[in-house]
Amino acid sequence: MTSFADCTASEVLAIMSSRLLEEGQVVFAGVGVPLLAATLAQRLRCAGLTILFEGGVVGPMIEPGQLPPSTNEQRCTKRANMVLSSTDVLLLLQRGHVDIGFMGGAQIDQHGNLNSSYIGDPENPRTRLPGTGGGNDISSLTRMIVAMRHERRRFVEKVDFVTSPGFLDGGTSRRDRGLLAGGMYRVVTDLGIFGFDDETKRMKIVALHPGVTLEQLRDNTGFEMLHDKQIAVTTVPTERELTTLRELDPDRLYIA
């Protein structure tokens, strides 16, 4: 048995989020931790997991140590079943062929909205971030898992800009604004795993990682996190999970 002290934050994210994926699912994965976690799940538990990449890839089997710099290069197509145009692979989301969308996040709010476009006022931004890529499409059209670092500046009450929609203003607002499918399912961080309240669609603790206290969570979260009286605790990464993950990314491109 390993302990959390043996893992980097990105390793915790990759292993914990990998465990949420199930055999037979079709998973649309972003670059970085999502790509690693989906590949880890494929290798350890779910040989029948199908990964999709926005470059147009259907069912690749990423080679250890040959991680792509984004989801648009030739390494993404390694041992794939099919390549499509990027437009057509994204349309699989709209048609409903995808079980889970899986991506990283820069900033998230209590309703699961993600910002990867602007810090500050969009008209006069303090920082222009790279933007949505496929993020808006994935989160608009399917059930989402987000893996990201748990920091107060990243977990805010309301994002500066909704790049990729979660539950918008909560309640039924997502559906009311025309997004008839999908929504945030889980947010995985280095402190725990979070879901959303059925009614209010506010973020809620599903489980905390061993040793993480509510106080520590509050210190690192910019809004009030909902929770039940009893809080579940996750299981520490196994030796096998950690070893396999490190074999996938020996250069520590994404698990540094």
Added chain:
Amino acid sequence: MDVMAYPALREKLAARDRSLREKVMSLEEAAALVNDGDSVGIGGSTLSRTPMAMIWQLVRAGKKDLAVSRSITSSEGDLLFASGICKHIMTSWFSQGIVWGVSKVMRHHVENKLARYEEWSHLAMGMRFRAGAMGVPFLPMRSMLGSDVLKLRPEAKSITCPFTGEQLLLIPALNPDVALIHVQRCDAYGNAQIDGLQFMDMDLAMAANRVILTTERIVSNDQIRRVPELTKIPFFAVDAVVEVPYGCAPHECTNVYEPLFSHMDDYTSRVNADPVAGMQEYIERYVKEPKSWNDYLGMLGLTELLDAARRGRSMLND
């Protein structure tokens, strides 16, 4: 960028010489087909099949006010902004690549309002080119609704579906004046074959009013006819063919070479440390000073090119 009325759209294409003829020319000659102020669609995505040699030539030719569109924009966007040939990029994501963090060159230009980064979702970019390719003014889509990405894009129109009563978003067609697309091989007429990921290139080629192909190699028409199912762009939609080996460097061309990672590491650390002077020095040294594309490749270095080629071809090893 206004959506063109259908008769105007047809007229522009009718003006093109569709005849079967050889179109092989130099980078310099092809650059002359791009006018100042043109809307320019760029093929490939992120670090893959970027028509870098053509963009490099447009910078050398001192083009002005190009309005550029691409599915996802990487370091060629830095080059377009910092060289001053383009002040407006339409894309879904713009940075050098996630492993290098956020492009300080993009940030410098956008945050200081020197240039505009117009953000659409990735699927919306695809719908824009596809509508353009289909000869219709828009296509309906279900993403971007409810988000702030849509708030900044009044060009897209939200409607109530006449069949279901559901809310839908209409994405306007994009018909670039000219498309720049790099392929693994084509013949002298422009029948182009693409290996690996196609991204939005087929829609882009059909949507554009002019297409400039750069290619790793020019092959015979017989060669094309042996595997016509690999042909993704037909000759009559092509206006120029330029043979440019390693035409995507320092980006990749599937099965031929991977990105030149050492050069990209060096480039990003240099320009992100100093997005103004560092970027200008890079443009002087790598774009303006080389005598030719081959001279530029020589500056990238034989060792790195061979390593990129070894990695690129390794896709076909097993």
